[in-house]
Amino acid sequence: MTATLIWILVALVVIGVYLSWTAGRLDRLHVRMDAARAALDAQLLRRASVAQELATSGVLDPAASIVLYEAAHAARQAEEEQREVAESELSQALRAVFEDPAQVEAVREAPGGEEAARELAEAVRRVPMARRFHNDAVGAARRLREHRKVRWFRLAGHAPFPLAFEMDDESPAALVERVA
Amino acid sequence: MRIGIVCPYSWDVPGGVQFHIRDLAEYFIRLGHEVSVLAPADDDTPLPPYVVSAGRAVPVPYNGSVARLNFGFLSAARVRRWLHDGAFDVVHIHEPTSPSLGLLTCWAASGPIVATFHTSNPRSRAMIAAYAILQAALEKISARIAVSEYARRTLVEHLGGDAVVIPNGVDVDFFAEAEPKPEWRGGTLGFIGRIDEPRKGLPVLMRALPKILAARPETRLLVAGRGDEEAAVEDLPAELRSRVEFLGMVSDQDKARLLRSVDVYVAPNTGGESFGIILVEAMSAGAPVLASDLDAFVQVLDQGKAGEVFANEDADALADAALRLLGDPERRAELREAGSTHVRRFDWSTVGADILSVYETVTAGAAAVGADERTTGLRARFGLARD
Numbered sequence: 001m002t003a004t005l006i007w008i009l010v011a012l013v014v015i016g017v018y019l020s021w022t023a024g025r026l027d028r029l030h031v032r033m034d035a036a037r038a039a040l041d042a043q044l045l046r047r048a049s050v051a052q053e054l055a056t057s058g059v060l061d062p063a064a065s066i067v068l069y070e071a072a073h074a075a076r077q078a079e080e081e082q083r084e085v086a087e088s089e090l091s092q093a094l095r096a097v098f099e100d101p102a103q104v105e106a107v108r109e110a111p112g113g114e115e116a117a118r119e120l121a122e123a124v125r126r127v128p129m130a131r132r133f134h135n136d137a138v139g140a141a142r143r144l145r146e147h148r149k150v151r152w153f154r155l156a157g158h159a160p161f162p163l164a165f166e167m168d169d170e171s172p173a174a175l176v177e178r179v180a
Numbered sequence: 181m182r183i184g185i186v187c188p189y190s191w192d193v194p195g196g197v198q199f200h201i202r203d204l205a206e207y208f209i210r211l212g213h214e215v216s217v218l219a220p221a222d223d224d225t226p227l228p229p230y231v232v233s234a235g236r237a238v239p240v241p242y243n244g245s246v247a248r249l250n251f252g253f254l255s256a257a258r259v260r261r262w263l264h265d266g267a268f269d270v271v272h273i274h275e276p277t278s279p280s281l282g283l284l285t286c287w288a289a290s291g292p293i294v295a296t297f298h299t300s301n302p303r304s305r306a307m308i309a310a311y312a313i314l315q316a317a318l319e320k321i322s323a324r325i326a327v328s329e330y331a332r333r334t335l336v337e338h339l340g341g342d343a344v345v346i347p348n349g350v351d352v353d354f355f356a357e358a359e360p361k362p363e364w365r366g367g368t369l370g371f372i373g374r375i376d377e378p379r380k381g382l383p384v385l386m387r388a389l390p391k392i393l394a395a396r397p398e399t400r401l402l403v404a405g406r407g408d409e410e411a412a413v414e415d416l417p418a419e420l421r422s423r424v425e426f427l428g429m430v431s432d433q434d435k436a437r438l439l440r441s442v443d444v445y446v447a448p449n450t451g452g453e454s455f456g457i458i459l460v461e462a463m464s465a466g467a468p469v470l471a472s473d474l475d476a477f478v479q480v481l482d483q484g485k486a487g488e489v490f491a492n493e494d495a496d497a498l499a500d501a502a503l504r505l506l507g508d509p510e511r512r513a514e515l516r517e518a519g520s521t522h523v524r525r526f527d528w529s530t531v532g533a534d535i536l537s538v539y540e541t542v543t544a545g546a547a548a549v550g551a552d553e554r555t556t557g558l559r560a561r562f563g564l565a566r567d
Contacts, residue, residue: 025316025319028290028319028320029319030317032320032322035292035322035542036542037543038323039541039542039544042544043544057450111552125261125534125537126540126541127538128344129323129344129537129538129541131341131542132342132344133322133323133324133344133542135342136323136324136341136342137322138342139340139341139342140340143340144319155396164539
């Protein structure tokens, strides 16, 4: 009788330790996801700012300036639900404006243009990176959260279900090539 | 930035991953970053000032061969001390799935961790058995880097998640500016790699050699690398053996000069390659490359635009392609040209900047690296540890 009780107690403690460990794992994944999201935000904002600076600098022709300014402004002001669309549109605008290597060349030749072109190239290179790291973290968190033990014991608490950030982040080839 | 790099393989044994880490560390140090490399090494090996020894690696049978690994209390303690003393902004682990320092660091660290996956081995049985433990450790990695699209694909299939592709780096100018050696010129084929490792493909080249020599008897094959030279030419007819010259282990300088001198560099590898750094080095030196059509090689050669490929393990196809190249100086010049432009993207200036971008992306909005008390302390098990 006592032996059975002890065994049940041991089993309960083992299960408890395992669940506490899983909760720790989940917590760590959430922390990582938040950091990745902050990094993605920072890179997107940086890209939009540099694009907007370029659009208002007078280096580009008026039509390109307006297209780029519109897209950059929309990306910065977008509500959370429209963010993915707005950022994708900024990617498309950047590709349209910098499709021609001659345009990149023209920006570089303007005073201070070298610096601006480098910053923009860096920003468009880092957005896809940050997005991939973010979605990787989201995927890992989702896999764990969909597990039975996490759902049954509500280990995730009230944390919202992680969502991937989907957008068109292809960079303008002419801009990135020059850096490479 | 304070950067900690973890090397899973012995520093005293030369290898692709070790060289990659050495070059990466030196590139960052030149840029003014603080770098510390944790690597297994014998206590009496002379180490560069930026390398910290994690103790001697123990040879154990693992995954079909004898691997030299670090594990156990002592190694774990050294990892924790290194993490604690280093106070790094970011830790970069190489080959995190090998049961060695990489995995130990993953287990012991918290904060921004970047990991590079070099090999693209199919999942081993041990990895399946330890999947849950492995997954818990790998979940801590904030950014994964794969060295090729091919390596990324295997990584995604086996472990899930995603990775960015950043190729291995090469000091392109070092190879491009090497002085060719006159005695290695004139109708020469080059091969660099371990002679007695069949996956490096020397046997395939040896089978192709009689056909090449029948059509162009003045051709010579220069082989650089260690291994049993007698055994390598065993299957070759005795009168042809003099056309093969063994150079033994060569220095980096001689390797560059060899690549500068040969008419065609042959890479007949039969498998187990996830990148193919030697092809990049050959192209940097302006050597026309002829390689087997492994996924990784085809990609490094820009889908065959920067070098020629032949059907893997097909000695006849190798011989035909080699003869075609040896007899066509114009095509060789074309390949030299295409190769030299293509390799610029593998230069350390590009690759290093990309890796630094990854560091900056993961450190933005994250605390520094520390020892993770929550997973390892006994108190943590019972929820008593403070965050």
